Amino acid sequence: MPDIVWTPDERTLAHANAVRLMRKHGLDDYRELVRRSQEDPEWFWPAAIEDMGLEFSRPWERVYDDSRGPEWTTWFVGSQVSIARNCVHRWAERTPEKVGAVFAGEDGSRRELTFAELSRDVTRLAEGLARLGVEPGDRVAIYMPMCPEVAVASHACAHVGAVQVPIFSGFAAPAVLQRLQDSEAKVVITADYSLRRGARLPMRETVDEAARDAPSVEHLITWARDEGWGAIVEESPGELPPLEVDAEHPYLLTYTSGTTGKPKGVLHVQGGFLVSITREVAYQADAHPEDVIHFATDMGWIMGPWMVVGGGALGCTLVFAEGAPDRPADRLWRLVEAERVSVLGLSPTLVRALIPLGDPEADLSSLRTLVTTGEPWNPDPYRWLFERVGGGRCPIINCSGGTEVGACFLSPTPAIPIKACSLGGPALGMAMDVVDPEGTSLVGTGEVGELVCRKPFPGMTRGFWHEPERYLDTYWRRLPGVWVHGDWASADKDGYWFLHGRSDDTLNIAGKRIGPAELESAAIAHPAVSEAAAVGVPHEVKGEVAWVFCVPSPGHEPTDELAAEVAERAAAELGKAFRPDRIVFVPALPKTRSAKIVRRAVRAKALGKDPGDLSSVENPEALEDIARAV
Secondary structure, three states, X not given: OOOEEEOOOHHHHHHOHHHHHHHHOOOOOHHHHHHHHHHOHHXXXXXXXXXXXXXXXXXXOEEEEOOOOHHHOEEEEOOEEOHHHHHHHHHHHHOOOOEEEEEEOOOOOEEXXXXXXXXXXXXXXXXXXXXXXXXXXXXXXXXXXXXXXXXHHHHHHHHHOOEEEEOOOOOOHHHXXXXXXXXXOOEEEEEOOEEEOOEEEOHHHHHHHHHOOOOOOOEEEEEEOOOEOOHHHHOOOOOOOOOOEEOXXXXXXXXXXXXXXXXXXXXXXXXXXXXXXXXXXXXXXXXXXOOEEEEOOOOOOOHHHHHHHHHHHOOOEEEEEOOOOOOOOOHHHHHHHHHOOOEEEEOHHHHXXXXXXXXXXXXXXXXXXEEEOOOOOOHHHHHHHHHXXXXXXXXXXXXXXXXXXXXXXXXXXXXXXXXXXXXXXXXXXXXXXXXXXXOOEOOOOXXXXXXXXXXXXXXXOOOEOOOXXXXXXXXXXXXXXXXXXXXXXXXXXXXXXXXXXXXXXXXEXXXXXXXXXXXXXXXXXXXXXXXXXXEEEEEOOOEEEEEEEEEEOOOOOOOHHHHHHHHHHHHHHHOHHHOOOEEEEOOOOOEEOOOOEOHHHHHHHHOOOOOOOOOOEOOOHHHHHHHHHO
């Protein structure tokens, strides 16, 4: 079969969690396991919970209840559970001296916490929250850098049944304020400062500024780098048991940026989130207790909780890295070498940004699995990651879901062959399809259509905070009873699924639809282009034409001749109809801290329109460069 880059060997199959689950239930084929998980959720989710070793203190009476409609399905009805116990406290009882978390500061500092120390710190901070009057259901905002203490804060909230509100650590005061006001946070947990690209970011000062206009905030808790948690834990004996809550008890309120208007508050619950995210880390990423996990992310994005909850529930060692992964240029690779990281998570855009900095020279032999997410792959960067980072021996577990999904919709597993740039197929338990505008399935045809989920799942959001109609409008009302995610996807005759970008990013050129990733891949294939963002621009005759904003590779000067070369490269690869109308060279593209290109903002700035919510953009100055360039 062409384009297969990964084929599992016998050792991989013998080690894989998914294979263990298959064999336990008499199945010989992974796709048969996927099919059965889709058709029989009442069998699959309890089987996965038992296999993963997750612990519910009270068993469920029903696996799910969809009596209010699929949009409002509840899971593990009547059960009780504690994420804090599953992710920290039980490991402190079983493997107290094992390292549970490592901190790698941007200044070169390093420290580690055993599971016993993590459990102690979580319990004492939880007691501090209780003394401040935090009750089950109260919101506690967390605005911290990536360090073990952000996990301590997260689990302390779960310990007392509070709803954590993780806030992206790069936000300025207005964006922090917006989230404090909307969530009506009672307490804010922050750090005195953090480091990023050599600058000292005053996090406590930012919270002080934001909290002045957030009347719900009653208390601020600060973790000081040199002094720890201070009095809030010094007065705590560390005796409070974790609160066992109903599986549908609110756990996580996290915000995603919208194209216009205010960000969406996505609500997750303890039972469904724990089961769904651990399922992904266990079976898709194939993590085991002996693994060391590092994801280049932030707690303000879903992959932060992916690591903290999913990795924690499996008893893995988690590496938290403050600051930028490319400062110095080889920092990420040196971190893998130093901590013997075996499961590494990063975005395709970060990979594209790292390629011009040179091939890794560090010892990456500890790597076993590469997890990627965020947006579609381009072939050349995908192969660079597979060959130059993974040495051709590490599968790329390319997954796609979202904050609202509470995990992934699509993902391969190391236990199956993988085609380059593909997402394998539906993740376990996810009833996925690709459909045309009438809702007819296109799976197996290779045709591009809308990615949808035909059945509810435990990890899906329980709605947008205070905005139930917006939730229904966003996902459920285009095809009644079906979750329409807003991604273009295709599934070929061999059963491999691919993404083609957000459906609202799609270009319609002379009546022909094309995803931005295809145009960007064609541009990046030119050695003089390191990154690209393709957007559609209105045209009187064609309806829409493509403008591709390109970042030149080091050593290449942007010229009209180079722009013509890049445009011709795209036309040769995609056809003359898709030749970009303009190639625009810019110093940088606007990205989130998780290195995701914000195309909607690029397009808006190019057209002189309001780019909408930019609170997630780490380098908004790039938009001014775009405005000047056009």
